[in-house]
Amino acid sequence: MDFLQTYGFLIVTMLQQGLLGLSLYFPLMAGQLSLASPGFYSLGGYIAAILLTAPQFAPWRDALGGWIFPVSWLLSALASALLGVLVGIPALRLRGIYLALATIAFVQILQVLSLNLSITGGAVGLFGIPQAFGFVDRWQYVFVFLPTVLIVLLFAHRLQGSRVGRAFRAIREDELAADAMGIPPTRYKVLAFVIGAVVAGVVGAMSAPFLNTWNARQGTFDASIAFLAYTLIGGSRSMWGPLLGGALLASLPELLRGLADWRLVINGLVLVVASLYLPQGIVGALGRLRRPAPPQRPAPPAPPAVRGPALGDTP
Amino acid sequence: MTELLQNLINGLAIGSVYAIFALGYTLVFSILGIINFAHGAVFTLGAYFTYTLVVGQFENNGLIKGVNLFPAGSPFHGSAWAFAAAAVIGALLSGVVAVIIERLAFRPMRARGADPLLALVSSLGVALVIVNLIQILVGAESYSFPTDIYGDLKPALILHVGGKLVVVRTVQVIIFAVSMVLLLILGYVIGRTRTGKALRAVAENPGTASLLGISVERFIVITFFLSGFLGGLAGTLVSTAFSVAGPYFGVAYGLKGLAVIVLGGLGSIPGAVVGGLVIGLAEAFVPAQYSAYKDAVAFALLFVILLLRPQGLLGRLQIQKV
Numbered sequence: 001m002d003f004l005q006t007y008g009f010l011i012v013t014m015l016q017q018g019l020l021g022l023s024l025y026f027p028l029m030a031g032q033l034s035l036a037s038p039g040f041y042s043l044g045g046y047i048a049a050i051l052l053t054a055p056q057f058a059p060w061r062d063a064l065g066g067w068i069f070p071v072s073w074l075l076s077a078l079a080s081a082l083l084g085v086l087v088g089i090p091a092l093r094l095r096g097i098y099l100a101l102a103t104i105a106f107v108q109i110l111q112v113l114s115l116n117l118s119i120t121g122g123a124v125g126l127f128g129i130p131q132a133f134g135f136v137d138r139w140q141y142v143f144v145f146l147p148t149v150l151i152v153l154l155f156a157h158r159l160q161g162s163r164v165g166r167a168f169r170a171i172r173e174d175e176l177a178a179d180a181m182g183i184p185p186t187r188y189k190v191l192a193f194v195i196g197a198v199v200a201g202v203v204g205a206m207s208a209p210f211l212n213t214w215n216a217r218q219g220t221f222d223a224s225i226a227f228l229a230y231t232l233i234g235g236s237r238s239m240w241g242p243l244l245g246g247a248l249l250a251s252l253p254e255l256l257r258g259l260a261d262w263r264l265v266i267n268g269l270v271l272v273v274a275s276l277y278l279p280q281g282i283v284g285a286l287g288r289l290r291r292p293a294p295p296q297r298p299a300p301p302a303p304p305a306v307r308g309p310a311l312g313d314t315p
Numbered sequence: 316m317t318e319l320l321q322n323l324i325n326g327l328a329i330g331s332v333y334a335i336f337a338l339g340y341t342l343v344f345s346i347l348g349i350i351n352f353a354h355g356a357v358f359t360l361g362a363y364f365t366y367t368l369v370v371g372q373f374e375n376n377g378l379i380k381g382v383n384l385f386p387a388g389s390p391f392h393g394s395a396w397a398f399a400a401a402a403v404i405g406a407l408l409s410g411v412v413a414v415i416i417e418r419l420a421f422r423p424m425r426a427r428g429a430d431p432l433l434a435l436v437s438s439l440g441v442a443l444v445i446v447n448l449i450q451i452l453v454g455a456e457s458y459s460f461p462t463d464i465y466g467d468l469k470p471a472l473i474l475h476v477g478g479k480l481v482v483v484r485t486v487q488v489i490i491f492a493v494s495m496v497l498l499l500i501l502g503y504v505i506g507r508t509r510t511g512k513a514l515r516a517v518a519e520n521p522g523t524a525s526l527l528g529i530s531v532e533r534f535i536v537i538t539f540f541l542s543g544f545l546g547g548l549a550g551t552l553v554s555t556a557f558s559v560a561g562p563y564f565g566v567a568y569g570l571k572g573l574a575v576i577v578l579g580g581l582g583s584i585p586g587a588v589v590g591g592l593v594i595g596l597a598e599a600f601v602p603a604q605y606s607a608y609k610d611a612v613a614f615a616l617l618f619v620i621l622l623l624r625p626q627g628l629l630g631r632l633q634i635q636k637v
Contacts, residue, residue: 033432090622097350097431101577102621105614108570112611221570225352225439232436264447271440275433276423 008139010254015145016207017250020223021230021242022152023200028236029165030192031172032092035224036103037200039110042219043083044076044204049126049214050119051075069132073205080201084194092189107224114216125215132209141210148206149243152199156239159195168192233274235281244282317479322599328487328556330595331494336549336568337575337587338501339413339542345518345582346538347425349434353416354546355569356445357409359562361547362554363449364405366458369398373453381453402551409547410540416441417539442569449562459558486556493552497545498588505584514538518582567610574613578620580630589628 004011020037027034051057051072061068091102114120121127132144159165167188170178175185208214226249234245252270256263278285336358343351367373371383384401391397420437472483505511516524517534525531550565575594579586594613601609620627 094621094625097581098577098621098625100435101573102618104570105574105617105621108614109611109618112608112614116607221566225436228432229436229439232433261447261451265444265451268440268443268447271443272420272437273440275429275437275440276420279424279427279429279433 004139005137008137008142010251012138012141012145012210014247014250015142015149016203016210017226017230018243018246019145019149019152019203020200020227021234021246022149022156022239023196023203024227024231025156025236025239025242026196026199027189027192028231029160029172030168030189031175032189032192033096033100033228034091034103034193034196035100035228036087036091036106036193037196037227038219038221038223039103039107040080040084040197040200041204041207041223042107042110042114042216044073044080044201045208045214045218046114046120046126046204047076047079047201048072048205048208049129052129052209053126054119066133069209073202076201076205077198080197081194084197085190088190088193088197089186092186092193104221104224107219107221111216111219114219121215123216125213125217126208127213129209129212129214131212132206135209138210141206144206144210148202153239153243160239164188164191229271231281233271233278233281235283235285237280238283238287241281241283248282317476317481320474320476320481323596324481324483324487326596326599327592328490328595329553329599330592331491331498332549332552332556332591333568333571333575333595334588334591335494335497335545335552337572337579337591338498338584339544339546339549340572341576341579341582341584341587342538342542342545344576345584346514346521346535347421347431347434349421349431350438350573351413351416351421351542352435352438352569353413353420353441353445354542354572355565355567356442357413357416357543357546357565358550358553358568359449359559359565360412360445361405361409361550362559362564363453363550364408364547365398365401365551366460366554366559367453368401368404370458370461373458374456378452402548405551406544406548409550410542410544412445413539413543413546414536416543417535442566446562446566455561457558457560457564458554460555484556490552490556493548497548501541501545501584510537571610571613574617577617577627578613580627583627583629586627586629593628 020041023037023040024034048069051060051068064071087103087106091099091106094102115123132141135141159168167178167183170181170183171185171188179185204218207218211218227246230245230249231242232245233249234243235241249267249270252267253263256266259266274282280288336354339354339357340351343349343354367381368384371381371386373379373381384404385391385394385397391400416438420441421434424434424437472488474481474483503511505514513524513529514534514537516527516529517531521531524534549568553568554560554564571594575590576582576587577590578593579588579590594616597612597616598609601612
């Protein structure tokens with residue numbers, strides 16, 4: 001029990017951040033780099049926090065008892081899905097860096113709104129959110145987050161093998177070719193985006209009681225980049241990558257705690273070094289170790305254009 | 316009417332700084348096709364460099380004190396010339412930092428032909444390092460420039476329009492003038508000189524440019540230097556108008572700069588200028604009672620323009636090749 005008392009919070013945080021990394025993975029399955037996750041995370045958290053603290057919902061809380069928590073997750077999922085469709089349909093006409101920037105703008109707009117609306121508690125945020133199911137210790141949130149991780153992983157696994165997952169992959173590899181094969185890209189891209197939004201929204205709703213307080217700092221540009229870093233450093237081609245990246249990077253500040261002021265500097269250096277030397281992410285690098293090295297071929301000539309093919313610069 | 320004029324003046328002054336800051340992003344994007352997220356940190360650094368060269372004193376909770384270029388007793392101490400010299404040196408140092416960033420965080424990646432998204436993450440890591448180093452070295456306080464040296468306390472111009480006052484601050488005049496002169500010089504260099512021609516060739520197609528005998532690597536270094544110079548100078552200009560709001564001061568400007576370049580057209584130099592002025596003016600015209608929503612203006616504009624005209628106001632639409 002001592003172990004859980006000491007490291008419980010860290011373990012739960014690792015699971016939580018791993019889930020947020022996974023929320024980027026779904027749009028990436030269809031080749032879409034969306035940085036909108038913090039927006040949905042923040043929205044889900046606010047919905048849960050408002051349901052759990054606002055006086056006008058007191059009758060609901062009395063009537064539902066412990067069920068108020070699953071209800072808040074469900075409502076957050078629905079709201080995220082709805083907002084995901086509304087934002088996704090127009091935004092997914094954009095590609096690559098343009099989509100990334102549009103989703104950053106979406107997160108910024110939501111942040112300014114949550115800083116200024118009264119229902120979100122303005123700049124101060126919402127306080128005194130009751131603990132889920134009357135949990136006494138923070139580590140007990142393992143019982144909430146671990147099953148969620150397993151469900152999301154199972155879902156991702158089943159999705160990959162399904163018709164929809166194969167359509168995602170086709171769009172990721174070549175959208176025009178997929179379109180020509182009769183796969184409607186927009187519909188699938190929005191679907192992938194919405195799945196990611198729902199995951200982020202539900203994680204937000206679960207995190208509000210876990211963190212006990214919710215404010216505009218939960219859904220920021222920094223969070224967008226942190227989640228992107230989880231995915232890229234863990235590996236974006238496998239569902240294990242974002243989970244591993246999220247868990248590792250979330251634990252880094254804790255592991256470096258002894259270095260006090262320098263830990264954020266080292267965190268930054270880790271980002272630089274990892275993106276320079278682990279281009280396929282940790283999972284990609286591990287995969288290369290396990291598989292026999294491919295037969296040596298002469299190195300391909302360096303591409304003349306320094307522009308990256310994956311990102312493109314066509315909106 | 317008076318309000319319109321006052322908003323116009325405020326908007327043009329801040330918009331012109333947005334423009335020169337955003338130019339740094341757009342230059343790098345047009346050459347490398349990447350977004351350098353460390354640009355906001357370079358902006359912060361520029362302000363800190365100038366501050367240390369002018370004042371040379373930080374509060375006590377950092378590791379270093381700073382250097383005063385013109386200490387008390389030296390001929391130029393406290394003059395506007397000392398300030399101008401410090402601003403230029405600060406911008407030059409920012410340019411050098413940008414070149415070092417390119418060397419450490421971008422070049423190794425380019426050599427491998429890595430995904431540009433990774434450049435996003437590595438430049439973000441660089442930003443994190445710079446911002447936190449500033450915090451460790453000189454502390455987290457905010458600082459004010461001794462702006463009275465160039466007479467900021469006296470407004471440059473007070474107009475009486477219809478019984479009301481329109482105030483033009485000296486800082487605003489300086490910011491606007493410096494930005495416009497810089498833009499004109501840059502426009503001349505890029506449009507008319509040999510260097511500019513080579514730069515445009517590299518932006519158009521690095522492969523062909525290198526076949527034509529242009530050293531692509533050298534122009535990448537020049538581009539980063541220019542970008543850092545403009546970013547650092549923008550940092551100094553903004554912080555003379557307001558104040559240096561601590562190590563995280565550049566982050567918000569970094570994001571706004573992204574909105575500016577996308578609004579104008581990613582990679583387009585006139586686009587960055589137009590985008591900067593449009594966003595500066597749009598923010599100035601937000602009514603006082605909604606001023607809390609001012610920071611959302613740039614992003615709302617960005618979102619709308621991406622949906623209506625994804626190539627930006629002045630950008631070219633590129634044809635997707637099959």
